Amino acid sequence: MMKKLTADDPDARSADLLAENVDRLRAMFPELITEGPKGVSVNLDVLKQLVGDATVTDADEKYGLNWHGKRRARQLALTPSTGTLRPCPDESVDWDTTQNLMIEGDNLEVLKLLQKSYAGKVKLIYIDPPYNTGKDFVYPDNFQDNIRNYLELTGQVEGGAKISSNTEASGRFHTDWLNMMYPRLKLARSLVRTDGVIFVTIDDNEVAQLRAVMDEIWGAENFVTSIAWQKVFAKKNKALISGSHDHILVYTRNIEAWSRNLLPRDETQLAAFSNPDGDPRGPWQSVAFSVQSESSERRKDYRYEVTLPSGRKVQPPAGRHWNGLESRCEELRSENRLWFGSGGDSPPRQKVFLSEVQDGIVPDTWWRHEEAGNNQGAKKEILQLFGATEPFSTPKPTKLVARMLQIATTAENDLVLDFFAGSGTTGHAVFNANVGDGGARRFVLVQLPEPTEGGPFRTIAEVTKERLHRAAKKIKDESPMFGGDLGFRVFKLDSSNIRAWNPDQNNLEQTLLDAVEHLKDGRTEADVLYEVLLKLGLDLCVPIENRTLVGKEVHAVGGGVLMACLAERIARDGVEPLALGMVEWHEQLAPVGDTTCVFRDSAFVDDVAKTNMAAILEQHGIANIRSL
Numbered sequence: 118m119m120k121k122l123t124a125d126d127p128d129a130r131s132a133d134l135l136a137e138n139v140d141r142l143r144a145m146f147p148e149l150i151t152e153g154p155k156g157v158s159v160n161l162d163v164l165k166q167l168v169g170d171a172t173v174t175d176a177d178e179k180y181g182l183n184w185h186g187k188r189r190a191r192q193l194a195l196t197p198s199t200g201t202l203r204p205c206p207d208e209s210v211d212w213d214t215t216q217n218l219m220i221e222g223d224n225l226e227v228l229k230l231l232q233k234s235y236a237g238k239v240k241l242i243y244i245d246p247p248y249n250t251g252k253d254f255v256y257p258d259n260f261q262d263n264i265r266n267y268l269e270l271t272g273q274v275e276g277g278a279k280i281s282s283n284t285e286a287s288g289r290f291h292t293d294w295l296n297m298m299y300p301r302l303k304l305a306r307s308l309v310r311t312d313g314v315i316f317v318t319i320d321d322n323e324v325a326q327l328r329a330v331m332d333e334i335w336g337a338e339n340f341v342t343s344i345a346w347q348k349v350f351a352k353k354n355k356a357l358i359s360g361s362h363d364h365i366l367v368y369t370r371n372i373e374a375w376s377r378n379l380l381p382r383d384e385t386q387l388a389a390f391s392n393p394d395g396d397p398r399g400p401w402q403s404v405a406f407s408v409q410s411e412s413s414e415r416r417k418d419y420r421y422e423v424t425l426p427s428g429r430k431v432q433p434p435a436g437r438h439w440n441g442l443e444s445r446c447e448e449l450r451s452e453n454r455l456w457f458g459s460g461g462d463s464p465p466r467q468k469v470f471l472s473e474v475q476d477g478i479v480p481d482t483w484w485r486h487e488e489a490g491n492n493q494g495a496k497k498e499i500l501q502l503f504g505a506t507e508p509f510s511t512p513k514p515t516k517l518v519a520r521m522l523q524i525a526t527t528a529e530n531d532l533v534l535d536f537f538a539g540s541g542t543t544g545h546a547v548f549n550a551n552v553g554d555g556g557a558r559r560f561v562l563v564q565l566p567e568p569t570e571g572g573p574f575r576t577i578a579e580v581t582k583e584r585l586h587r588a589a590k591k592i593k594d595e596s597p598m599f600g601g602d603l604g605f606r607v608f609k610l611d612s613s614n615i616r617a618w619n620p621d622q623n624n625l626e627q628t629l630l631d632a633v634e635h636l637k638d639g640r641t642e643a644d645v646l647y648e649v650l651l652k653l654g655l656d657l658c659v660p661i662e663n664r665t666l667v668g669k670e671v672h673a674v675g676g677g678v679l680m681a682c683l684a685e686r687i688a689r690d691g692v693e694p695l696a697l698g699m700v701e702w703h704e705q706l707a708p709v710g711d712t713t714c715v716f717r718d719s720a721f722v723d724d725v726a727k728t729n730m731a732a733i734l735e736q737h738g739i740a741n742i743r744s745l
Contacts, residue, residue, distance in 0.1 A: 211604025222610025490514025
């Protein structure tokens, strides 16, 4: 078909560059775009902050949610982390093969550290953040240094900023909660794929504030829905109105790119299909062949007499008309798509065949406890794993997360992130989902080591790890033939392995001598190697091969994308054989793209040795050479 262009047709006009610019800005930084007196407006104060302009002011925000501390909360998300993640193989399961991560630490700092390695890779985020009901979240009173806050919380350092639970007086203040949530939600967005999605559970205390913040950070146009999850089924007789549900806010990274999956039909829905007349097209269910009529006469042609197989003649019920003209009725009748009851004397109903309907059902916004679990079931679930001890008082049911996984992930290696991991429900649900369909979904869990209220576990992070251990063992016992990934690598937040320059004005000579070794005492090769992975943007579960070359251990990461020798000493006469050994191994690996080589700076006896190493590697095509 040849399309005729008119003056009003968009194809006949030049591109709307202003609209395109606004769309680009909105895609990258949704918080920049707001409503002005003449339509779309750009918040210049926010733009200045995003580019580090020191002249940014505390001018009143335009349309949107505003609170004391919002500017600092935004700055927190933009401030780089000075930390690292240290590997803990002894606390892990299947360290060498697993693709799952459990990270212990302040999630704000961890989200910063994951930016290079996981930006745009997460398919689904599910978080169950603190509901801000009084004393339900631990937060730092001083947000200036979250690494130090974390170390104090875990007892690794003492003094400085106090870390405590919200007091009853401030627990319901929206400001504290928003200052905690804003930078985390902003950092989380950049980790999500273009076709990714986030689910956030929340109650009535903060749902309005959360919706406004999510609109600003993720974009109001990317709002999908607000789901009502029936978390309890027992009535609270002393309440004015008994609350039965929590809210689940759903946002996508890009509403045009995201597509949801259908939910599987349950046994009750399938039971509605049968085949009482032995139709060769298979099971079917009947739906009414009459519909509600309007008051006008426009549907008079749809009100006609139908002769039943029994010979009796019927009209549509009062106030209704047939769902089709008489010719359509005869067509359906000839195709045996009308059902008149087993005796042939009932008003017509139309057949809907199971083979012709969608493979599943469209998700709706009312999640009943029978389908998506409830609080009572979640408690029973965790007690089954831990026995009589209840290590975590507010777990979410795996059935709830399972429904999100059904809607938003496939059986492939989709990555799932939960940075308020709690008892580890999300990891447990991912295990279950992979067992159910043979999938290979991966997870990243992040949990602050918040002290528990007693019992055998000192922190909630310990509960998270133990639940993953026990859930994996339960699955292995019940499904011994399952060969999928039931492990996880544990990492813990810490300060960087690289020593910061902190001169002592009273003893500069000793300071200079101490600075010769750039790496901190007590840090292992593995600690340093994984910090390099983070800084270069490599997956923390990327395959790593190890070889000993001329007495030095060398690591090849990601098939040779990174090669590292972190030996403490490389003599001048050992440079050439080590370099040539690395070149030979590199040629065997034949990685796609450029390779980076990393060494310990203090390992070389002098600058000559360092220069020779770089020259040999460069002669063989390895140009990216770094030292720590």
